[in-house]
Amino acid sequence: MSNRFKSAFFFFTCLITGLSGAYAQQVNPSRYNLIPYPQKLEERKGEFVITTKTILVLPETKTFFQTEIQQLQSLVKSNTGQVMPVQTKAVAGAIVLKKNDQLKGEEDYTLEVSPKGIEIAARNPTGMFRGIETLRQLMPVAVENGGLKKIAVPAVKIFDHPAYSWRGMHLDVSRHFFSVAYLKKFINLLALYKMNKLHLHLTDDQGWRIEIKKYPLLTEMGAWREFNNQDSACMKMAIDNPDMAIDQSHVIHKNGKTLYGGFYTQAQMKEVIAYALERHVEIIPEIDMPGHMMAAIKAYPYLSCEGGSTWGPLFSEPICPCKESTFQFAEDVFSEIAALFPSKYMHLGADEVDKSSWKKSAECEAVMKANNLKSAEELQSYFVKRMEKFFNSKGKKLIGWDEILEGGISPTAILMYWRGWVPDAPVKAARNGNQVIMTPGDPLYFDRIPDRNSIAEVYRFNPVPKGLGQADAKFIIGAQANIWTEHIPSERRADFMFMPRMTALAEVLWTHRANEDSYFSRLKAQYKRLDLLKVNYRLPDLSGFTDDNVLAGKTLLKIEKPLADMTIRYTSNGTVPNLQSAELSYPYLVPGPGTLKIAAFSPGGSRTDIYTLNYKQQSFFKPVQEKDLKSGLHLDFYNASIKGVTNLPAKPDRVLTVPNVIIPDGLETGGKAFGAKLSGYIEVPQTSVYSFFLTADDGANLYIEGEKVVDNDGWHAPLQKSGQIALQKGLHPIEVKFVEGGGGYTLKLEYSVNGGKIQAIPDHWFKK
Structure with missing residues (x-):
């Protein structure tokens, strides 16, 4: 390790002791698809290529990292077909494993990749293993399948340690x-x-x-x-x-x-x-x-x-x-x-x-x-x-x-x-x-x-x-x-x-605090690795529809693939989509009322959730005419254990005004069962088919114009259900019924228009 590298490392070691309140700096997530992201990563130009000629340089005590050496050798051999020759003298073009007693933590490691070689340093075997797993993620995902004769690793300098033990x-x-x-x-x-x-x-x-x-x-x-x-x-x-x-x-x-x-x-x-x-x-x-x-x-x-x-x-x-x-x-x-x-x-x-x-x-x-x-x-x-x-x-x-x-x-x-x-x-x-x-x-x-x-x-x-x-x-x-x-x-x-x-x-x-957008970008690259590891992971969600959909004229179903190599398949006869089912065209013209079952598949066979899309014909609801309305909704609160939103009592225990579809803090305490009904009007700004997304723990239903738009009833863990309704611009009666069986609750209502972004309903839409 050069003196310049040591100085940078010691400066960083002092710096990261207070990292819990900081954000890890993100560098080119498309090149460094690492999860979890290192505490500090410095981008470098070029790459190092591991070949059949690459030498592995070990510390004088060759057995100190014995298990980790075997794991690295196994990874390389499964691709190049050869075990790397081992020596203790540093040479150019080698992978060097070093023991560094100046690192503080059991899991701390440093990793430096340049066109001239790779160096991983750690205080003990745990840190060395963490460094090797980082190196593994820097390698092409195809290493998981074996058979790569050359393994290219992007140049980088990493200083890393965990936030939590x-x-x-x-x-x-x-x-x-x-x-x-x-x-x-x-x-x-x-x-x-x-x-x-x-x-x-x-x-x-x-x-x-x-x-x-x-x-x-x-x-x-x-x-x-x-x-x-x-x-x-x-x-x-x-x-x-x-x-x-x-x-x-x-x-x-x-x-x-x-x-x-x-x-x-x-x-x-x-x-x-x-x-x-x-x-x-x-x-x-x-x-x-x-x-x-x-x-x-x-x-x-x-x-x-x-x-x-x-x-x-x-x-x-x-x-x-x-x-x-x-x-x-x-x-x-x-x-x-x-x-x-x-x-x-x-x-x-x-x-x-x-x-x-x-x-x-x-x-x-x-x-x-x-x-x-x-x-x-x-x-x-x-x-x-x-x-x-x-x-x-x-x-x-x-x-x-x-x-x-x-x-x-x-x-x-x-x-x-x-x-x-x-x-x-x-x-x-x-x-x-x-x-x-x-x-x-x-x-x-x-x-x-x-x-x-x-x-x-x-x-x-x-x-x-x-x-x-x-x-x-x-x-x-x-x-x-x-x-x-x-x-x-x-x-x-x-x-x-x-x-x-x-x-x-x-x-x-x-990492503790990194960057959410960067994480989701890096996650996309991890799916191919998981495919090769034969993990039946949950693919990213499909969007552009709801559970219950309405037809108000010609309706096109537009589902954009979250991953380019996904295949979206469907059935219209009630059977579950599989790899032999028809592929969904983009866009797809919904032929009329009925049910579609949709699922997407990765090249490795992993599958999304199975989505059941129900379609019914509906005309646009005309707005109601009301005067002297104020902002907010009526909230009827029931101190009772109620199984099902259709069983709410006639008389509430408390009545108050709330600004939106959120149960106020402090109204319910101690994880007790309760029920609630929020009612009033929603003022929509344009004539359109509106999609509503209701997340509840336990059960909740959404009614607009007396129509049950979303049915998410029953006692269950947090679960999102969705539905659509065709509304003309203006005021429309709205009601949300909610029951909580005890043990902590969730209630959230969101919307989208024409398959657009799902977002919170603005408070000024609600009137009473």
């Missing part, structure tokens, strides 16, 4: 099970995008997925089930979407029953752990207790207070925290888990516990009295704290979902925040000195159906919650996205749900 993904293998091969594929994608934590949710009510040798019934019984209501829902959806079909490789027939399930032996898990460690991904095991333990209790009924486990109003009956036999079981299980997983973390879960059986237990009454516990929440805290002491005795740190705050939290427990309707939870924990991992459901639950906004919402996510000062922000150690698999029954569906959303989170957590 916890950059994670969670995968629930309990609700639906995934093969060892898929776990390795998942790990490969984490490593490619510099994610470093894999949180495996190994147990839940629906299945126990890890072998525990002292308790063999956990997998003999607990790993298998007859098809449940979640499986049935997936089977129903599979009629229109093959990716929703139950994976038959996890179905067996035993004693006259059809059973779904599977588990990992400890030997298999050791193999996966070793594979992850080679790619510098840490696997964190979660054995969820005291709740979500039905699979274990069915195998060992004595674990609950009443013997056995049944479903309560929301959750299953938990294990009993008042029996020594329960603690013996828990300690035995976690002893095997601690020995199996080298991670310094173990996740206890401790969420969503139905404590009603504890309140009826004489044993629990005695334990509470003996320990001066005043509530069931304090009893759960007693269980968590006792388990934490046991974890600590094994050299492990306890992680728990944010419910561990209830009843009191120890100063050393790590809190994983997920309940968006309890916004002060991470703030309280951080102010208490507890480390916090951010996983709020919105936008980081990747089991929620993605839409056109999902990637941008992830990219705009700030791990530091509102209300947390700079001094306490250091306790936010990062974030992760969670994949709950109740309705993810196949590996293809899992790919679709988390990719490419994960790339946005990767950049948030590594």
Whole structure:
């Protein structure tokens, strides 16, 4: 490394210590399609070409980067057909790997490419691996397929390090099970995008997925089930979407029953752990207790207070925290888990516990009295704290979902925040000195159906919650996205749900603040790489239509391809479009009322969502004549749990005026269920067919001129539905009905005209 290069590096090292408030400078994203974007990238002219003659120069201690050297050699050999010759003396035209003890962080690295060679420097193997993955992304995407005789790499100078130490993904293998091969594929994608934590949710009510040798019934019984209501829902959806079909490789027939399930032996898990460690991904095991333990209790009924486990109003009956036999079981299980997983973390879960059986237990009454516990929440805290002491005795740190705050939290427990309707939870924990991992459901639950906004919402996510000062922000150690698999029954569906959303989170957590337009430009280049890696990612959304469309004269359907090499195909007979379906012309003349199903496909076979477009004939609605109207809408508010917008009560609990279709802050608090009706008029500025886009969590419907324009009813996660109506210029009656089932809500109404940009409705359009 030249002295000039060293000086620049040391200057930058000092500079980036305060980078959390800055934006990473973007340089020519078409040439450097890197995700996550480096903290600092300097463009250079020219390129270096790796050939069969390229030499690999190593540090004097050749074995220090041994695994990383093997990975780089494998990547090059799969293309050039030859292993690079190795030496320790620097020469021109070589790839040089250097150990640099002056770099501060475990994952810090520098990378310099010039026409004369490549140099990667790092303090330790993790940083070297991150640098090699950056080099891999700088290479042509065709390297993933192998067979390139020459590998051209653009010249560049990079100084890089992560903004957050916890950059994670969670995968629930309990609700639906995934093969060892898929776990390795998942790990490969984490490593490619510099994610470093894999949180495996190994147990839940629906299945126990890890072998525990002292308790063999956990997998003999607990790993298998007859098809449940979640499986049935997936089977129903599979009629229109093959990716929703139950994976038959996890179905067996035993004693006259059809059973779904599977588990990992400890030997298999050791193999996966070793594979992850080679790619510098840490696997964190979660054995969820005291709740979500039905699979274990069915195998060992004595674990609950009443013997056995049944479903309560929301959750299953938990294990009993008042029996020594329960603690013996828990300690035995976690002893095997601690020995199996080298991670310094173990996740206890401790969420969503139905404590009603504890309140009826004489044993629990005695334990509470003996320990001066005043509530069931304090009893759960007693269980968590006792388990934490046991974890600590094994050299492990306890992680728990944010419910561990209830009843009191120890100063050393790590809190994983997920309940968006309890916004002060991470703030309280951080102010208490507890480390916090951010996983709020919105936008980081990747089991929620993605839409056109999902990637941008992830990219705009700030791990530091509102209300947390700079001094306490250091306790936010990062974030992760969670994949709950109740309705993810196949590996293809899992790919679709988390990719490419994960790339946005990767950049948030590594770079912290970059450039959204640049990111989306770079993302387009990543799709070809994902094709070669056989990832069934979700393609960019198609636009220019709504779910329910109107015909008001000659109607042309104009769908521009977000990616040039996409193929858009359609059917008009109700069947699902596939690669053999007719290609949609541009523009397409809609022949008349009916239904079109549309999907786009990449050259690698990845597919967009399947869009169902309903068309009906409609004349333009004439405006109404009203005088003395004021700005805003009427809001009727209902303090009640209401299933469905058609069930709103006749009399509201509160009535007020609002400027738009947004529930005012503070009106609803604590994640409680409620209902709302917003009504008045919308004044449209021109005669046209208007498209409306209604996003809701839970359910909402839009009515204009008494017509149901958008039907987004029901209790569900954030979901966008859309519809059209033909309106003449002027005033038209409007009504939005909304129900929230509890646990945090979303309500957003947008519009477009003639397939144009989707945008917020201006407040001055609303009258009352």
